[in-house]
Amino acid sequence: xxxEYVYGFQPILEILKAERREVFELYHSSRNFDxxxxxxxEKAKKRGLSLKExxxxxxxELSAQALHQGLVLKTEAYPYVDEGFLIEQMRGRQNLFILxxxxxxxxxxxxxxxxxxHCAGVDAVFIPERRACEITxxxxxxxxxxxxxxxxxxxxxxxxxxxxxxxxxxxxxGACAEAKAAYTDLDYSGSVAWVxxxxxxxxxxxxxxxxxxLVSIPLRGRIDSLNVSVATGILLYEVLxxxxxxx
Numbered sequence: 001x002x003x004e005y006v007y008g009f010q011p012i013l014e015i016l017k018a019e020r021r022e023v024f025e026l027y028h029s030s031r032n033f034d035x036x037x038x039x040x041x042e043k044a045k046k047r048g049l050s051l052k053e054x055x056x057x058x059x060x061e062l063s064a065q066a067l068h069q070g071l072v073l074k075t076e077a078y079p080y081v082d083e084g085f086l087i088e089q090m091r092g093r094q095n096l097f098i099l100x101x102x103x104x105x106x107x108x109x110x111x112x113x114x115x116x117x118h119c120a121g122v123d124a125v126f127i128p129e130r131r132a133c134e135i136t137x138x139x140x141x142x143x144x145x146x147x148x149x150x151x152x153x154x155x156x157x158x159x160x161x162x163x164x165x166x167x168x169x170x171x172x173x174g175a176c177a178e179a180k181a182a183y184t185d186l187d188y189s190g191s192v193a194w195v196x197x198x199x200x201x202x203x204x205x206x207x208x209x210x211x212x213x214l215v216s217i218p219l220r221g222r223i224d225s226l227n228v229s230v231a232t233g234i235l236l237y238e239v240l241x242x243x244x245x246x247x
Contacts, residue, residue, distance in 0.1 A: 002077040006137045007059075007068035009040060014145025016043045021076040023049055029056045029070050037071065066138060078135040083153045086124055087164055096170055096191035097239060099125045102158060102207050103132045103198040104228065110135075111142025112229035113196070118146035120236040126161055129154040158195075162210040165193055174203050174211035175231055177224070183215040188239040189246070196232050 003024065006012055015023065026044045028051065044051065054062075062072045090096055099122045104110050110133045117125055133139065134154075140147050155161045162172050170191040175183075195211055197203035208214065217226060217234055226234075 005062045007063035007072045008141040011140040011145040012073045014148040018148040024074040027072040081151045081153045086153045098193035100195040101127045107138045109229045111139040113232045114143040115146040116233040125152045126155040159206045174214045176214040179214035179216040181215045
């Protein structure tokens with residue numbers, strides 16, 4: 001079994017609450033915990049975790065010098081959902097809400113996207129198996145633990161994945177700065193998948209061709225693009241807004 005060291009209060013708390021993966025040890029630098037940390041410690045004890053007091057230097061080593069907030073958890077590596085299994089789980093379901101990320105590279109962006117995806121009610125997230133940021137401890141911290149509640153799969157081929165989803169059917173929309181249609185022009189009824197491109201290059205050509213429609217977000221300033229995590233939030237919440245209004 002592979003394992004990793006997750007750091008920071010919120011991601012550790014959500015791992016303990018979600019109970020999706022095996023946990024081993026909780027490292028800390030002091031027994032003088034505040035009330036919030038004490039509640040986490042109690043959850044750790046209920047899971048049967050051993051608590052190990054170590055130096056702050058050791059915590060920094062375990063967390064790769066990241067901001068650990070005095071707590072590091074040794075746990076099973078992030079539990080991705082098998083791509084084929086996840087596709088079959090969704091087959092036949094209505095009003096699916098899917099997010100496909102085409103080679104997002106920055107862990108800060110990925111973590112922020114996952115936090116928004118969970119809050120917006122996304123059912124599944126697909127990221128490429130290669131040439132993309134994976135779910136690292138940093139991503140988990142930036143997501144504030146939201147990654148623990150999402151079904152995330154490593155896709156072998158995004159173009160083929162889109163073909164599978166269209167058979168359900170799922171309408172697939174891509175974000176593209178050059179698209180003539182604004183994101184507010186379309187009706188996102190039924191099952192929907194959003195495809196978001198790489199921070200620098202956007203959507204790859206074949207992935208773009210596979211989308212049912214391409215949309216843009218209107219810009220009024222001198223900067224010609226939005227951060228991908230911000231753009232993702234705008235698009236996901238438009239789907240949620242339309243669905244809430246139609247209830």
